[in-house]
Amino acid sequence: MAHHGWGGRPPASDAEARQRIVDATARCIGRHGVRKTTLSDVAGELGVTRQTVYRHFARISDIVGExxxxxxxxxxxxxxxxxxxxxxxxxxxxxxxxxxxxxxxxxxxxxxxxxxxxxxxxxxxxxxxxxxxxxxxxxxxxxxxxxxxxxxxxxxxxxxxxxxxxxxxxxxxxxxxxxxxxxxxxxxxxxxxxxxxxxxxxxxxxxx
CATH class of the missing domain: 1.10.357 (Tetracycline Repressor; domain 2)
Structure with a gap:
């Protein structure tokens, strides 16, 4: 698992990475609404690339579902x-x-x-x-x-x-x-x- 980004605090496990993605998505939805929140927004919130998010969730709808x-x-x-x-x-x-x-x-x-x-x-x-x-x-x-x-x-x-x-x-x-x-x-x-x-x-x- 890549440790670039993440606000300088890389996750210690895949489980922690997934949870931080979920939490970041919740924050983005709070600001933009669910329909306007994108994977790019989530990646930017975490300071990682879209590819890093894709390693854990295939679609934004999967993250929103979680x-x-x-x-x-x-x-x-x-x-x-x-x-x-x-x-x-x-x-x-x-x-x-x-x-x-x-x-x-x-x-x-x-x-x-x-x-x-x-x-x-x-x-x-x-x-x-x-x-x-x-x-x-x-x-x-x-x-x-x-x-x-x-x-x-x-x-x-x-x-x-x-x-x-x-x-x-x-x-x-x-x-x-x-x-x-x-x-x-x-x-x-x-x-x-x-x-x-x-x-x-x-x-x-x-x-x-």
Missing amino acids: VAAQGAESFVDRLVAHLQGIGDPAEAVVEGMMFCVRTIPTEPRLSLLLQLDDSSAFGRGATTADAIAYGAQMLQRFPVDWEDAGIGADDLNGLAEMIMRLLTSLLQHPSEPPHDDAELRALLDRWLAPALRRPSVAVQGAGR
Whole structure:
């Protein structure tokens, strides 16, 4: 690995080099915006050549994706902490959706996902197998006994897909005029929450 540039402080490893590239990209995006940030900007921020950046990332979109991914890790930790004490599946999912819709646009690194093309996590990438699997893993971290609620591992994949599709729509195409918190919560309570609740004994008996 070449040690030229880097502000006179060459990285000690490839991992450190990649992280410094990611951090430099985040700074450039803060100044120029995601669509105007180029590999040349990142290289200039670090005092290295474009070729040095290319050794670690093939495209600027790959670096931006890593910037967003690192923000996502911290975000999920805070989401799970926010849900502590909510053991009901329907309540946890609705509250989690509310947290995501209101928080993601305000998170500098996470909001990048809303500005990328359709391959991003909140574009067509939201329905890839990897994105759905990640969503299911996130749901497993909720303070919910999914098995006791009658929701198995395969169900979590389906639930994760529906959540990702709904989040994509809510984030990319908000209602006009926008829903306030009470209106959005009422919408989710009416149309999403019932799918996560067991039918009552009375309803089960009536269907026989």
